[in-house]
Amino acid sequence: MVNHYITSALTVCLLAPTLLFAQTPAASALDDTLQLNEVVVRGYATNRRLLETPASIGLLTRRDLNQRFGTPTLVPAMNTLPGVRADERSPGSYRLAIRGSAIRSPFGVRNVKTYWNELPLTDAGGNTPLNALDIRALGRIEVIKGPSGSLYGAGTGGTILFSGLGVPAGKTNVEVSALGGSYGLYGNGIAVQTGKNNSAIALNYNHVQADGYRDNSAMVRDNLSLTGSFTVSPKRTISVLGLYSDLHYRTPGGLTEAQYRANPRASRPATATLPSSAAQQAGIYQKVGYLGLSHEYKWNDRIQNTTVLYTSTTDFANPFITNYEKRTDQGIGGRTVTQIRLPNGPLPTTFTVGAELLRNFTVVRNFGNRGGVADTIQTDEELTARQTTIFAQAEVELPARFRLTAGLSQNDVQYDFVRFPVRSAGALPAVTLPRNFSPVWLPRVALLRTFGPNLAAFASISTGYSAPSSQEVRPSAGGFNTSLNPERGTNYEAGLRGSIGRLRFDVAAYQFYLRQTIVRRSDAAGAEYFVNGGRTDQRGLEAQLSYDIVSTATNTENPALFSLLRVWHSMSLINYRFRDYQQGTTDLSDNRVPGVAPTTLVTGLDAETRVGLYAHVTFQFLNEFPLTDANTVMSDPTRLVQATLGYRHALGQHWLVDIYASGDNLLDQTYSLGYDINAVGNRFYNAAPARNGIAGVRLSVKW
Template sequence: MHRFLLWFSFVCSPYWLSAQTPRPALEEDTIRLNEVVVTGFASNRRLLETAASVNLLTRRDLQQRFGTPTLVPALNTLPGVRIDERSPGSYRLSIRGSLIRSPFGVRNVKVYYNELPLTDAAGNTPLNALDVRSIGRVEVIKGPAGSLYGAGTGGTILFSGLAVPAGQSSAEVSALTGSYGLFGNSVTVQTGKDNSAISLSYNHVNADGYRQHSQMARDNLNLVGSFTVSPRRTVSVVGFYSDLNYQTPGGLNAAQYRANPRQSRPATPTIPGSAEQRAGIYQKIGYLGFSHEYRWSERVQNTTVVYGSLTDFANPFITNYEKRPDQGLGGRTVTQVRLLEQALPTTLTFGAEWQRNFTISRNYGNRRGQPDTLQNEDELRAWQSILFLQTETALPAAFRLTLGLSRNDVRYGFTRFSVRPIIPQERTFAPVWLPRVALLRTLGPNVSVFASVSTGYSAPSGQEVRPSEATFNTTLEAERGINYEAGLRGQILSSRLQFDVALYQFELRQTIVRRSTVAGAEFFVNAGRTDQKGLEAMLSYDLIAPQGAGQPAGFWRLARVWHSLTLADYRFRESQRGGADVSGNRIPGVPSTVAVAGLDVESRLGFYGHLTYQFLNQFPLNDANTVQSDPARILTATAGFRRNLGQRWTVDAYVSGDNMLDQQYSLGYDLNAVGNRFFNASARRNYVTGLRVGVKW
């Protein structure tokens, strides 16, 4: 089957078939490509007029296509995006990059939630604190976006909360249950009356997990409110509280993985096992932000946001026990001015972003899940600031030119209090300027082509300058690179066939990679130069022509086939590994081919179905390229029935199956793992069933 997919793969998918206009039902209506609005480059232009690689996920993609309440399957349908879940709750995300820098979490990607920075000053993003049931839209900008969002060579993700329909109030309750002890429920209340839009939701999910010692539980409370104070002024508030804990079973070597993939990492003669040490993550996060939008005139407007965050983090690991309270503070201001409306229409966007984090890290010995003797007590301070400027100009002959520039400044301060004498240290990275140039031309109303050159910069994160090895790394350099890209997107055949293709080459210097000690503690080094070449393509075709005015409604409301393809050739250049030259080797963790295909159908009677097939080609698991992953073929299916009951009530019942081919595979490898413990087994065939009931008034 995957050979047919590779032959068929040359372009785009359904995920940009969305708009920001709120919809009363769970699903989004089919929106033509030339109606899709992109917010990521501050000008709110149509996707056809955006000179960048951008993908969108709607509420249908996030909450209807897959039954499991997680971001993982939806994001993995996008070309160039990979998110791993080595065990329930343990996310690892990359955009156009390798995971050799990410033992866990999110590195080298900037993330925003309702325009507020979610990625902190130390470069860390608590992605697993979000619940997919509180998210209405995801916009993914691939490649360096430093002209507006600062440091980061991978890309930028913009999350938006649930849209609130104007002029009505609503409430929805839901519950789900599934294999391996999965259970979840949620309550959402929204009101869009009296010049305000408020959404409040509570979400719970817990699971026993497929492997031993892989239980997970998360409670999430989410608030988004927007208030129109006057015709020119809008004030918004965003807040969430997340209480997450999950057990970490640890990686297995090949023999252990083949013999019993469900086991947790066993003990060795010198090191205890994961279950014995009760290894896990305990994370509580509180986040509160405010946004103020003021429209000075039809041509000038400003949006300013401020936020604060508190994190209580604990990680009993096999060899130690880390406790880490963290305080974050920051803000961002963006001003937009429309100039020269007649001759050369130009939009000028400029602004700044500032962030600070204060973290205290204490490492203890781990005595069967309890902190023992204090080993280190450290204080880490992080500062990050961005100044940015961008212009978009409509040129003659249907050309559009984008010019961007930003200044990025990153600094760290470190003090170890557990060692005498106490000597404060600093790591300051010289401020850098990041330019971006992009040119787009529209070829009629439905097709456009673009080319861009952009620079990327990514300073080490706080967890890289002060890793679990518990040293302060003053020699680690920031990654620098330049990205060349060209793309083609559009729609033909009466808008039924939609496509999006991008070809890029990213030359990265001072690539940051992860290394491990014999005990499994991590540290990071610069691995020299890497070359990253790729092709990303998406395609969708509507089997049912859109219903026009005066046409009778047919049985099918939606019938669409879609496909996405990622081809990647990522290799080391001039790189050493333990004295060995690995130049020319493939970078571990990057499949050369990822193909995803799907079928979406919805009838006017309320029945719907989604079928998704994903193929990942094998890829190396270490720098030497001596160990390869197994190819993965993952089939997911969802069927449901959604119906309006009268004017106010809606009911939605569904059943979903994951890994329907019952394949043994790993959705998250430990790369360059000590002891060759590369493998983290994913669940075999499993099912989820759920029910949603909503009412509006």
């Protein structure tokens, strides 16, 4: 059955490529021109052209991140990729799912591994502070969709690889920027990059603040990042990454449908038993520091090693409606990767071997919340998380333009939990509770064949494993869940990508069988906890398409017209269903998995002229999807139009000015950019801003 599914999908891709297409990341006046047969990706350590990579990889360039949308957030750019869904229920509160649902993430980012080059950003507890990054300091994002544990460790969703802004070789560039918009939005930033004397250094500072569309949703964030790369010798390169983020945002809380329809700007009101979100000053205070060092050494043209070490610290506070959580977290870890290339044998092969070790120590205390002030201590707990991964991969070039990739990793996740008595009278002594999951082997096999320079097809089988995150074994209400089991799954996938003239396409079909699916529950006070929800069958079809009506390569005769005029489209069609899922006496088997739209369509137009004017228009549609495991409540369809108009112009040989204006939700729809799944009291809704605008300016000088 599975083989028939994959064979049929691949046959459809081969016979009807004009039906399902893909937008290759666009060329940008901010970047070098990117064509499908030129783009090099780092996913699975191949460092090959995207066309030659046997995996589903989405790519966002600087245009996608910093030009298409004026708002300084990752959310709209991420949502242009099929299979990826990002939410922002209030400014600064991110949630991200790759080929999955939001049932595991009431807040934050889980079940996804992230790296800045080879430096792990996801901690040993499986959590990623995505809101600690500022999009204005990013130059490129690769999103590997589906299980990638054969090289990157635990996680059934996927892997994200971040890169900073490019540094001009032999020059120094300084850019200052400012922006302002609706609902009190304001921001500024400065970026300094210099690429001289065998070094490349980039320093970025960015500030953003907003009053928020809803009551009790104000936000302020400051980000500082430093990246440096130093060529010590022809064989040795040392790099450094430093990040610091200071973020505070209020959390307005979910509304019932009646409250949402009556006043979408309201925060969660008080009930007969609980105070309101505003009265308790519900919000997040988060300070994140990160320092990483990377050492790359090339023994010769065939062997090289990259070893990284990092340390991180997080200071976190969350005044909630029912309690006040304070948490400090210290992380340390490293990763080493060695590549051995054997290009001259009968079957040219590249071997990749390595290991990753992560450790986090967390101290968590819960207090009563008296109007936003921590009151009497309720719990005093410590949690230690350890994650170890060893991996090996071989990439073999076979006859007849085939390429085989085979990888295998072993993953080991362990937790130690201690609860200390907070009252001496009759208290029991503190006891360490271990939760050790059996080490798991994760194989992956992929086969790719190229058909000339502009067409390739691939098929892969991979296994996924995701242990419960530290926020799931120890949820916000406190305690330690010793019965929660890891997710396990197998993914079958086939894809086709290529180009025909000005047309570029990328199609992938997959079927993912997931066991012990982790789902979210809420208690009467709204605090989350997690259980295993049986099996899920996850089938999906993803496609991207772009067509260059005009591009720099095709418009050399008339320099006064467009340098780029491109239409693009992305599509996700999915069918995620529960299997063998019993909730009490109710059988939920064959119900749709909540939080995932069966159909997502995103269409855009990119236009750039030689005189400096540019425009981007994006339309996004999501059809309705269930908000509960029982499928008794459905979301509203989403229709979202966003647009940016700008003018970029060189002032002499050294100066460049970029002025832009953007509009969001131009159809003025009442919609929720992130629902609370399985919410108690039917408080599912978190209204996104109504029609709003933003304007900004960037001024840079290069010498």
